[in-house]
Structure formats: C-alpha cells, structure tokens
Amino acid sequence: MDKEKALILARKDPRKKETFDYSLEELKDLTKTAGGEVVSVLVQQLEKPHKAHYLGDGKLEEAAGVIEEHEIELVIINDELSPTQLRNITNRLEVRVIDRSQLILDIFAYRAKTKEGKLQVELAQLQYLLPRLSGQGVQLSRLGGGIGTRGPGETKLETDRRHIRRRIRDVRTRLDQVVEHRKQYRERRKENSAFQVAIVGYTNAGKTTFFNKITSADSLQEDKLFATLDPLTRQTQLPSGLEVLMSDTVGFIQHLPTTLIAAFRSTLEEVTEADFILHIVDASASDHDQHEKTVLSLLEELGAENLPRLTVYNKQDKVEGPFTPMEKPSVQTSFKDDRGVGDALSAIEEVLSENWDPYHTYVKAEEGKFLKTLELNTLVYVREFLEERGEYVVRGYIDPLHPLRDKVIPKEHKDE
Missing domain, CATH: 3.40.50.300 (P-loop containing nucleotide triphosphate hydrolases)
Incomplete structure (x- = not known):
C-alpha cells in the first residue's frame, strides 16, 4: 500500500528548544508508525500559537505552496488544535488536517485488538470528535480512509451530535462492564496472594x-x-x-x-x-x-x-x-x-x-508441600536438608504483607 504523503507544521517556542526537537522527531516516528511518509516539515518560531489558525499567514501560505508542489494529501500539526484552529487551517489549505492527538488516537485504533482496547479507543475518539464537529461536515463526508480516519467510522457519524452522545453513553456502559470484569479478576489474584x-x-x-x-x-x-x-x-x-x-x-x-x-x-x-x-x-x-x-x-x-x-x-x-x-x-x-x-x-x-523481611525456618521432611509453597511465594536463597534433624533449613525473604509471614517468622521477632 502506498504511504500517505504528509506535511508536518510545527510551532517552536524559543524557550523550549530541547523539548521541541524531541517532540518533532517523535511526531515523525508516529507518522511512520501510522503508515505515512513525511515529505516536508515547516517550523515557525512563536511563543504562543495563533488563536485562529495556529501559525501565521505567511507560514500557511508557504505550506499551501509545499502541498501543491509535492501533491501532499495530509497535514499533521505538532500540537493539539482547538476546534476553531482545525476548521480554519482545513479551509485554508484544502487538504485533510489532523493534530498530534488525532494521530495518536489513530494509531491506537489500528493497534487495539481486544474488546476493551477497541472500546477505550472508540470512546477517546468520540470524545475528541464531538467538540470538533462544527464546520466539518464536508470534510467528514469526503473521508475515504487514510491516517486519522480509522476507528469509529467518521463517515457515518456526519454531524449528528445526538448520535455521538448516544454512542458515547453506549460505549461507556459496555466499557464499565469490561472494567468490572477486570476488577474482579484482579481481586481474585489478590486473594490468591x-x-x-x-x-x-x-x-x-x-x-x-x-x-x-x-x-x-x-x-x-x-x-x-x-x-x-x-x-x-x-x-x-x-x-x-x-x-x-x-x-x-x-x-x-x-x-x-x-x-x-x-x-x-x-x-x-x-x-x-x-x-x-x-x-x-x-x-x-x-x-x-x-x-x-x-x-x-x-x-x-x-x-x-x-x-x-x-x-x-x-x-x-x-x-x-x-x-x-x-x-x-x-x-x-x-x-x-x-x-x-x-x-x-x-x-x-x-x-x-532489600524491601522484604528476612526469615529463617525449619521444615520437616514430610512437609514437602509447604516447602514448595515457600519456594513459590518467597525468595528462597538457602534450602538444605539436615539429616541429623530430619528437617530442611530454609532461609529467605518474604513480603511483609504475605499471609505466610506468620508461619515463618515467630511473632516475638516481627517488629525487630
């Protein structure tokens, strides 16, 4: 499958040079992971993003030229855009525009395999999409696939906020059930120490x-x-x-x-x-x-x-x-x-x-089951059979909260 040609637009805060360089490299990796090819990167030094369209007019004009020259299909912004910024940039550049958050959500949608993972990604995407519906009717209706379009099926959502809110409630209900199941599973693990x-x-x-x-x-x-x-x-x-x-x-x-x-x-x-x-x-x-x-x-x-x-x-x-x-x-x-x-x-x-309590105990030869329990539930570093006593001497470390602690550390030594 051909990789989507992408242009990255980024705002560089002169006070945060190190974190900027790092975030830009990461965005390139994210784009590659999503199946895109970064054709060009345009950066503008601004302490604060432009309220209406993120970058200045001149930089957006330059971006439009790069898009036309390289036949770029997708613009990726190295920040999370407000709904207004997203709408204005899309109208100005006349190509699909997604921000950093939407790119990450897209990768998550592609990678999620289990029922819970898919529900969680869908919920996140719906919550992200809801405030950004206004003015996106044309854009959403023409999405035919590609980076930033995977997941809950944006083409079907159109601009119906009520539909999305209903879907969010439905996903939350189903997710709550899965989460409850996971919670019970964790509790069983705790009970089994x-x-x-x-x-x-x-x-x-x-x-x-x-x-x-x-x-x-x-x-x-x-x-x-x-x-x-x-x-x-x-x-x-x-x-x-x-x-x-x-x-x-x-x-x-x-x-x-x-x-x-x-x-x-x-x-x-x-x-x-x-x-x-x-x-x-x-x-x-x-x-x-x-x-x-x-x-x-x-x-x-x-x-x-x-x-x-x-x-x-x-x-x-x-x-x-x-x-x-x-x-x-x-x-x-x-x-x-x-x-x-x-x-x-x-x-x-x-x-x-270093965090657990040391213990030193004796286990009778016929108590093989208890010996095995110690080996599986504590850190055993000495286990020797003493023939004259007919017992094993066992030394090790045990979690202070483990139920076995009382059996291997005499009560009078507990607080030493």
Whole structure:
C-alpha cells in the first residue's frame, strides 16, 4: 500500500528548544508508525500559537505552496488544535488536517485488538470528535480512509451530535462492564496472594521483547511506537523460584491526549494494582532522560510513584560513550540476548530482598508441600536438608504483607 504523503507544521517556542526537537522527531516516528511518509516539515518560531489558525499567514501560505508542489494529501500539526484552529487551517489549505492527538488516537485504533482496547479507543475518539464537529461536515463526508480516519467510522457519524452522545453513553456502559470484569479478576489474584509486577516504560523501550522472553508469550513485537496496547498478564518465575504475574502495559508517551488517558485509566490500573514496577528505558534513545521523566510523571498521576521499582536501562548494545543512570536502583543491560533478561530478573530479586523481611525456618521432611509453597511465594536463597534433624533449613525473604509471614517468622521477632 502506498504511504500517505504528509506535511508536518510545527510551532517552536524559543524557550523550549530541547523539548521541541524531541517532540518533532517523535511526531515523525508516529507518522511512520501510522503508515505515512513525511515529505516536508515547516517550523515557525512563536511563543504562543495563533488563536485562529495556529501559525501565521505567511507560514500557511508557504505550506499551501509545499502541498501543491509535492501533491501532499495530509497535514499533521505538532500540537493539539482547538476546534476553531482545525476548521480554519482545513479551509485554508484544502487538504485533510489532523493534530498530534488525532494521530495518536489513530494509531491506537489500528493497534487495539481486544474488546476493551477497541472500546477505550472508540470512546477517546468520540470524545475528541464531538467538540470538533462544527464546520466539518464536508470534510467528514469526503473521508475515504487514510491516517486519522480509522476507528469509529467518521463517515457515518456526519454531524449528528445526538448520535455521538448516544454512542458515547453506549460505549461507556459496555466499557464499565469490561472494567468490572477486570476488577474482579484482579481481586481474585489478590486473594490468591499472587505477586504482581507491572512492566512500564516509554513506547518502544523493549517492554514486549522482555515480556515475550520471560513468559513465552507471542504478543506483537515490533520496532514501532505503541506495538502493545492491550494489557497482557502471564505467570512466570524469578531465578529463585518465586512465582510472579507479569503485566505488559501500554507504552507511555509525552502529550498523550487527555481523552486517551481517561479512556485508558482502567488499563493503566494494572500499574496501580501491582506490587512492583519494572520501568524499562531505551538507554540508546538520545532523549531517554525525557522519556523517563514522562513515565515517572504519569506514574505519579496514577498514584503509583511509591511502589517498589527497578529501572532497567535496556539496549546498552546500542549506547555510544559513557552512560549515567538517572534512577536508582537500576540495572544496565540489553534484552537482545537472554543473559540481559536474566540480569533484569536477578536485579528484581535484589530489590525485593532489600524491601522484604528476612526469615529463617525449619521444615520437616514430610512437609514437602509447604516447602514448595515457600519456594513459590518467597525468595528462597538457602534450602538444605539436615539429616541429623530430619528437617530442611530454609532461609529467605518474604513480603511483609504475605499471609505466610506468620508461619515463618515467630511473632516475638516481627517488629525487630
């Protein structure tokens, strides 16, 4: 399929040069992920966007010339436009115009596979579309496909606000049912005292590669933004034998559309319900520190900033020159080979041993089932059979809140 030719229009705030360069490169990657080809980029220095048409008259005139010269079909704006700005630019340039938020929503619509994912994307797109209907009748009716048109079927929506509001209510009702089902599933996991690890990180950091290698899952693994949208949870074991549930979550990104954050709240609740966060960073990215800050900021928004956390600086095989980690505790590795994955799993155990309570107990030889329970639910680092006692001596670390704690740590030692 031929790629859509796209022109990027961007406003550069002279006070924010670093973040601008980074956001522009990211927008190019997003366009590529959506199936577009960036033919040209036009940038104008403005401290504030023009209220009516985002950029100045001269720059829009220049854009019209580029569109005609290269037969460009799509203009992508590196910001979220107001309904008025979107309408004015579209009328002025006479081609399809979408903003950064609409592009991200479009990729999400393409990537979502599960019922919940599709409903969440549709809700976000409908909420985005509703205030932007005015004056878009002609534009919506002529959409015949392409970037920014996937999802809820804009051609059928026309300009009927009542229809969209009804659809929003319907989607919300269905989504509530799915969310309730997920909540019950999480509660069952809690009742079973399953230790839950949420894998988070900026989009394309390597989360799904890690997830696939440790769980033998076959979730989509691509060098593209937002390769994973639907949260997957699989059971796996750490090197000591501790059984954990690993959840792969949607990739984080700067300037995520507010409607999308709200719509994906239930998906991101996998993070807030976790016992441990594994934050994976693409250390080879030129702006990896900005990626980290974005993820940490979103974790704070979710109320998950105080959960035990390990930062994994992935793709060290691509890092040029010295590397200084921003976060502690951390590990530097590469998931390109299996050893790198093992390094990350061992580092998780190190962090847990520092946060959990040490224990030292004896298990009778005939209590094999209890011994196995300890191996699956605690970090066991010593397990020796003492023939003279006919017992195993077991040393390890246990989650202070785990129901087994009372059985391996005598009550008088609990508060030491």
